[in-house]
Amino acid sequence: MSASLILIVVMAVLYASGIYLMLERSMTRVLVGFLLVGNATNLLILIVAGAQGAAPLVDGETTAGEMSDPLPQALVLTAIVITFAVTAFLLALIYRSWRLSTEGEDDMEDDVDDIAMREGEGGVTAEQLEEIDSDTEFEVPDDFETPQGELSADDLKSGTRGEEKR
């Protein structure tokens, strides 16, 4: 089996830069990284197909040995379609993430539960109440009266304790 050195080098560069980008915190870079890795993988499939040859049509003139292998091309085509669909979804996700983010960034955020665990608090602090509320399937209504009167519904939503406000 002979393979094109240029293709192999291009594939290696695509893989390297793609993986580097995927390790970034910014979602857009992760997306670009994913695209590069995806195309590197497509190139890999093409490389394993061997040297290029005639179109694989049984016309009685070209022999099987002269034809290029059609299966990897079919595989690449499928992979491209899948990558395309996932890219479209990722773009929508990034847009949504950017809309939700207050600082206008699309960075990955830390996990509140992980931070709570690291700080040795299995329990819940006021800052995390908001996060936990958004976990649940229903919300605390604005006029919801808390029994002890220590925390009002507004405090729960804004994530601050009543004392801090006063």
Add this chain to the structure above:
Amino acid sequence: MNTLVPLVVLIPLFGAAGALILARHPRLQRLVAIIALSGILAVGIALLVIVDSSGPLAMEVGGWSAPYGIVLVVDRLSALMLVVSAIVLLAVLLFSVGQGLADGDAETPVSIYYPTYLILAAGVSNAFIAGDLFNLYVGFEILLVSSYVLITLGGTEQRIRAGVTYIVVSLVSSMIFLASIAMIYGALGTVNIADISRRMAEIPMDVQIILHVMLLIAFGIKAAVFPLSFWLPDSYPTAPAPVTAVFAGLLTKVGVYSIIRAETVIFPGPELNPVLMVVALFTMVIGVLGAVAQADIKRMLSFTLVSHIGYMILGVALGTPEGTAAATYYIVHHIVVQTTLFLAAGLIERVGGTTSINKLGGLLAVSPAVAALYFLPALNLGGIPPFSGFLGKLALFQAAAEQGGFLAWTLIGAGAFVSLLTLYALIRVWSLAFWRTNDEVDGYEFDLFTPVVDRPGTAKVKKARVIPRLMLTTTAAMVAVGVALTVFAGPLFGISERIGQNLEKSSTYVDIVFPGDSGEAIDD
């Protein structure tokens, strides 16, 4: 008989199309979804009966003969997986219908929920019947893409954050899988699993090991095997309860199923079995230690999920028919029980308003039904006799003891210890959330357990406190299925043992696809 095989993929795909067209008619949409999944269940049961009595089926799609065309294979393992996954998919669908009806469908964009869910079902079924690696990859992609949609359903900040972790990790694993398919094609010139199996001996051992490791990493990420399991507890708990339930029950098991296929058919040699055993050990122990530390029920359950994947890997790593049989039984048990527990967590969330055990209390008095529906599967997962969790672990330990050796005995010890810690984590939830009274809850902030009518609040909150009957019934049905696994453990383990024997030699699988010429190299 072969015509039944593609139905398990076609029915949900057409169901999804129908459900999408009926987006404006929620009632019809639900009906289509329920009919489609009942259809898969019926076909799955028919396939299991046929395959178990009269041998495996292989269907060449489009009439192209293997290895040139795509081949769909249903043997006992595939058929059993199809049946169990259909049961779980149907139960979770009914649960979410119940939840959706109660919430007035305001929280979730329900018009895409059912079509996406059906496509997920199609992907899972496709992965189970795939006879070539690339089709397995496509099956994975179908189920993953629909799972991306389901995990970010509603697009809240939490779900987007958790979804991004899940999606990026899944993308990486898909790319590794695709690259390993490419390398296998480069080495062997085929992607047909049976063809790969009979040609694998032709290539040098070092190349085999590289391909083997690549495939195992790809499947290991999907199955959440340590050290590739970090993503799971971060991403699963934030999704809606039914979505988490079906993900926990099925998606990781598709990964485990693929590992079984890889270990028994593609690379039947024992080279990497010790590595798998060590991985199983760490998966079990690290997973359960995470579970013990968690204060949130859903997160705790996600960690136990990781931990129990270790048991299945142990069964596979033994490389004996007994080990594979025990792993199969354990997969069936775990799919059912883990899904039930996540459904129960959904009920807890509905009654208590949260899944944090630091804030819950007195649930036993408020809702004895939910308490019972949590308690039974919790004991089951913890491995209390006579439940199926105990039987599965016993079978695994027996298989490991028969093989003997230092690693096997270490794993038996670790398995028993992990089972105990699982029980501890589950019972801690029981005693904190259910058994203690409201007064004992430190810093008790929400008065969630008094009757709702006394509270000023919106109609939505009032509704949320009442558990819809359909949700309760479905969870109860899943608990019943879990108990049935114990009652009918004999026949079920019979099937598992036959599966183990089928998978003992890779030539059995090759014979299904290429009748009569197993073990000999082909010339073309």
